[in-house]
Amino acid sequence: MSVTSGSSSSSTYSSSSLHSFHSSGHPVVFCETCREVATDTCLAAGKHRKHKLSELQNAAVSQTERLTRDLKHLRNTVKNCGNIKQRSTGAKKQCKDVYESVKEYIDGQYQELWALLEQNRGQALNLLEVERETLQKSLSQLEEHQKTLTQVQEKIQELENQQTTDPQALLDEIKKQQECLDIMEKFFSAVNKEIKCGDSAEGMFNGVRLRALEESVKNIVQKNQELLPQPWDFSEAVTFDKRRMHKDLRISEERMQLILRGCPSNQTNKHTATWCSAVAGQSFSEGQHYWEVDVGGSRSWAVGVVEQGWEENGLDRPLGRDRTSWVLESDEGDLVALHSDVFSAVGSCSVRRLGVCVDCDKGKVKFCDVNSAKLLHIFFTRFSSSVHPAFSLRHTGRKRSSNLTICKLFPRSENAYLEEEEEEEDENSSRVNLRTSTEG
Known part of the structure; x- marks a missing residue:
């Protein structure tokens, strides 16, 4: 059983994060359209023009009745869920079983990887040692043959000066010395081919096999670098900042969930911002950084990064329409990548958990579908300042609220x-x- 993003841990919201649209004036009537008290100031400004208005006393009664109806509907919804305690117990057990299974699998895979690497490392070092022993043996043979050559020279000189009455014995000795000469001729001819630098030590050892071994190990490392590190190695604890968010938005107490209250379709007019944006409190100027966002609570959202100071021009504007923001946007499920108001179609993709990876040094912003491990889009750019994670939710005229939730990537201690x-x-x-x- 999957749990929706609006869990009990995020159901309490900070009062300081609620931004009232009517911050001044005296309450006069209740706006049924906006479902809020209207002041004389906002009425004079025409902000509730053509809206349905009612007296405060009557509104209090009608809103209480509405609250009662909503409570009854909620109770029926909860009843339809069945035995929640039993379902919750089953889900907890399933979560525990899956956790233990996945943990065991991951640990086993890494153990196997480490074993393979250790085996490969051991064999590489063995080959290195064999090459060292072979070289030392060859150099020792060279020195021995040098001594043998001196002995053969002395023996041949003795044969030249020897007066013998036994020709057969002399011929046998000559044959023996000739065989020694042939062996040393082959050996020194081979050494002469290997020597490229005269009498230098480099000429006695070219190291071709060792360099080939070194190149093989280098290729192994490069192949692993193509897969490692994974984005989650650069996970960040990103949170929303109530000082950098649109007035229609609110955040949870732990600053991990962003909420946009639903509104009737006739409220979505020129007085209400279509997009409501928020900028995270964290900023990054170097290195790689990664975070994940649960976007399942909305069909119209935008997630990405903005450069420092983007919010100074207002948070009632969409992301990706200027040169200092890079985002992935969903318009009722249709995904597009946006920067400088240039659209790049990503396609229709049912993303629930979105991963964002920023490489400040290389100027890359990557978006991926975490659940399917699918890369959705990459921006290549050059940042002129530090960047902040940024988020947007869009008023769609629906009565249901929408939300974005930053996923926790660290266990709580x-x-x-x-x-x-x-x-x-x-x-x-x-x-x-x-x-x-x-x-x-």
């Missing part, structure tokens, strides 16, 4: 929980102190 508890205690303590000082 016990220290993280302790730090959060300490921060919560500090906040509670600050509230108590503030309340005490106010009452005093």
